[in-house]
Amino acid sequence: MAETIEASLKEQRRFEPFEEFARQANMNDPNVYKRAEDDLEGFWEELAGNIDWYKKWDSVLNWEPPHAEWFTGGKLNASYNCLDRHIEKRGDKTAILWEGEMGEVRTYTYRELLDATGRFANALKGLGIKKGDIVTIYLPMIPEAAIAMLACARIGAPHSVVFAGFSADALAQRMNDAQSKFVITCDGYSRRGKVLDHKGKTDEGVAKTGDVEKVIVVKHADNDIVMQPGRDIWWHELLGSAEPSCEPELMDSEDMLFLMYTSGTTGMPKGVVHTTGGYMVGTHVTANWIFDLKENDVYWCTADVGWITGHSYIVYGPLSNGSTVVMYEGAPDYPDKDRFWKIVEKHRVTIFYTAPTAIRVFMKWGQEIPAQHDLSSLRLIGSVGEPINPSAWLWYYENIGGSRCPLVDTWWQTETGMVLITPLPGLTTLKPGSATKPFPGIKAAVLDDSGNQVAGGQGGNLAIQAPWPGMIRAVYQDEKRFIDTYWSKWGVGTYFSGDGARQDEDGCFWVLGRVDDVIKVAGHRLGTMEIESSLVSHPAVAEAAVVGMYDELKGEAIFCYVTLEGTAIESEELRKELVGHVANEIGSIARPKGIVFADDLPKTRSGKIMRRILKAIADGTDVGNITTLQNPEAVEVLKRKLEEFNSGLG
Numbered sequence: 001m002a003e004t005i006e007a008s009l010k011e012q013r014r015f016e017p018f019e020e021f022a023r024q025a026n027m028n029d030p031n032v033y034k035r036a037e038d039d040l041e042g043f044w045e046e047l048a049g050n051i052d053w054y055k056k057w058d059s060v061l062n063w064e065p066p067h068a069e070w071f072t073g074g075k076l077n078a079s080y081n082c083l084d085r086h087i088e089k090r091g092d093k094t095a096i097l098w099e100g101e102m103g104e105v106r107t108y109t110y111r112e113l114l115d116a117t118g119r120f121a122n123a124l125k126g127l128g129i130k131k132g133d134i135v136t137i138y139l140p141m142i143p144e145a146a147i148a149m150l151a152c153a154r155i156g157a158p159h160s161v162v163f164a165g166f167s168a169d170a171l172a173q174r175m176n177d178a179q180s181k182f183v184i185t186c187d188g189y190s191r192r193g194k195v196l197d198h199k200g201k202t203d204e205g206v207a208k209t210g211d212v213e214k215v216i217v218v219k220h221a222d223n224d225i226v227m228q229p230g231r232d233i234w235w236h237e238l239l240g241s242a243e244p245s246c247e248p249e250l251m252d253s254e255d256m257l258f259l260m261y262t263s264g265t266t267g268m269p270k271g272v273v274h275t276t277g278g279y280m281v282g283t284h285v286t287a288n289w290i291f292d293l294k295e296n297d298v299y300w301c302t303a304d305v306g307w308i309t310g311h312s313y314i315v316y317g318p319l320s321n322g323s324t325v326v327m328y329e330g331a332p333d334y335p336d337k338d339r340f341w342k343i344v345e346k347h348r349v350t351i352f353y354t355a356p357t358a359i360r361v362f363m364k365w366g367q368e369i370p371a372q373h374d375l376s377s378l379r380l381i382g383s384v385g386e387p388i389n390p391s392a393w394l395w396y397y398e399n400i401g402g403s404r405c406p407l408v409d410t411w412w413q414t415e416t417g418m419v420l421i422t423p424l425p426g427l428t429t430l431k432p433g434s435a436t437k438p439f440p441g442i443k444a445a446v447l448d449d450s451g452n453q454v455a456g457g458q459g460g461n462l463a464i465q466a467p468w469p470g471m472i473r474a475v476y477q478d479e480k481r482f483i484d485t486y487w488s489k490w491g492v493g494t495y496f497s498g499d500g501a502r503q504d505e506d507g508c509f510w511v512l513g514r515v516d517d518v519i520k521v522a523g524h525r526l527g528t529m530e531i532e533s534s535l536v537s538h539p540a541v542a543e544a545a546v547v548g549m550y551d552e553l554k555g556e557a558i559f560c561y562v563t564l565e566g567t568a569i570e571s572e573e574l575r576k577e578l579v580g581h582v583a584n585e586i587g588s589i590a591r592p593k594g595i596v597f598a599d600d601l602p603k604t605r606s607g608k609i610m611r612r613i614l615k616a617i618a619d620g621t622d623v624g625n626i627t628t629l630q631n632p633e634a635v636e637v638l639k640r641k642l643e644e645f646n647s648g649l650g
């Protein structure tokens with residue numbers, strides 16, 4: 001609510017494109033929108049020319065809603081497009097510039113990255129991994145993560161990257177769903193100066209899977225670990241004995257490039273399937289036009305490779321553009337709160353892409369911190385992952401961008417693969433808090449539940465009404481879920497994003513956050529149902545309801561209402577135990593901010609828990625009409641408990 005008011009207050013502010021920036025921008029032709037609208041296929045076909053193909057496609061688009069095929073019949077390889085094709089022109093240019101948390105720096109030129117990728121690809125083949133085998137990558141922010149992804153792409157083995165911060169259980173769940181028999185992990189990595197035992201966590205996860213054949217281990221932190229003979233192999237030993245040259249597999253445009261698990265509205269995350277041709281065209285051109293990538297840019301996206309942002313805008317988008325990509329291993333406040341700005345200054349970063357939560361944290365730490373550093377190398381800044389409130393936008397624009405850099409607020413999702421709503425920095429008038437306009441060729445709309453366009457700036461559901469190249473092709477082995485989740489609200493031709501939005505009089509979109517049971521905690525995507533199933537798996541818990549509670553810094557925080565089993569007794573210890581239980585089962589990003597014990601949860605007469613009311617109670621907003629509840633008295637009890645909880649926090 002506070003956000004909406006803030007938005008309308010600041011809505012008047014507008015920032016026209018900087019003339020000088022516009023003049024040199026990769027995309028500065030205002031007719032591009034119309035061109036794309038008039039001939040969608042022709043538009044994407046022309047852009048597909050920026051990708052190298054072994055064989056040209058037979059048709060640009062086959063759209064049999066909700067199934068799309070892009071560049072059908074075309075043959076290409078994603079790793080070729082990210083590596084080989086750059087060698088002649090920029091073989092000695094830095095491709096990856098990695099900085100560890102302890103300050104160590106490692107770089108890979110394009111030639112070195114190709115060499116490492118080729119060797120690792122050969123090593124994977126040597127282990128018997130072939131086209132179509134799903135390889136799990138469970139690595140932190142180290143160059144080997146990108147190399148592993150590219151090597152998989154090279155041999156046509158789809159990767160499934162699992163965020164390193166996820167728990168052993170989460171790893172097992174994803175490996176089991178994908179029937180993945182291979183996992184690439186590391187010994188440990190550094191977080192706020194502490195070495196985390198990542199191999200131990202991997203072993204625990206692997207023990208809960210069926211028949212994992214090989215565990216490949218990167219030696220990174222040099223911590224003591226146990227290698228299981230026959231199953232575990234060191235990365236460096238594999239690489240040392242492998243040939244560097246590996247012919248890229250000729251992949252069909254619609255062959256799977258990767259699988260990425262993401263949270264939805266059930267307890268089990270779904271495997272979002274992305275294919276090769278359309279995804280490469282989509283990420284290549286969006287990276288080029290939105291970030292305005294130029295030969296001399298030093299581009300830094302602070303996302304983790306374990307999320308879609310890391311896939312599309314650390315690896316495939318920027319590398320297919322031949323950019324220099326910065327990767328940072330650690331925390332933004334280690335050893336001090338100025339770590340990010342130190343990195344920008346030291347490596348002369350020109351393009352910086354981060355999440356609103358980070359910006360709000362920097363705001364809280366104070367503008368003096370970035371002010372101590374020379375950020376004059378920056379020429380464009382971006383935001384992704386959650387709605388950015390106008391005051392955070394303005395702070396970012398002024399204090400990081402020096403009121404000199406275009407700020408691109410990019411809206412997209414794991415499922416969309418590529419950015420869909422965004423300013424084009426050489427063309428678009430910016431409005432703090434709005435992701436502005438659909439990318440050329442993207443048909444976005446705000447629809448009510450019956451599918452009518454919502455007018456007059458009112459809120460509704462954000463829908464996409466035409467296919468786009470980077471779109472989700474399937475939920476892995478679950479066609480029903482694919483259709484039910486995305487293509488059934490208004491019919492099979494219209495994509496339901498799960499987000500609420502409104503469109504202002506200039507046609508700019510204001511994304512309001514999720515309308516389903518997905519929450520965004522510090523930009524991390526989580527399903528309330530996943531957290532509920534985790535709570536209910538604890539013997540003391542009979543029933544649980546989880547909601548996203550408004551949080552000034554994280555956007556949303558996890559708040560849980562828990563009904564205990566008959567014999568269990570409420571206590572502070574139990575509360576802590578449950579918080580720890582969830583963090584253990586899912587990962588510390590899912591650690592609840594609060595748990596309130598409730599004998600009774602507000603339910604409809606048919607017994608459905610009213611999460612809308614629980615969210616209002618948590619946020620302290622109006623609960624609305626509760627007379628139709630089976631147990632309206634439960635609401636007052638919970639409100640009192642919330643007051644107690646909040647006074648405890650204060």
Ligand code: WTA
Pocket residue numbers: 262307308309383384385386387388409410411412413414415435497498499511512513514520523524525
């Ligand atoms: C949210 C992240 C507002 C949104 C790339 C979406 C945003 C979900 C923005 C997808 C933005 C992402 N403004 N909200 N610029 N970008 N979101 O799959 O709720 O991790 O549905 O992909 O993040 O999260 P995901």
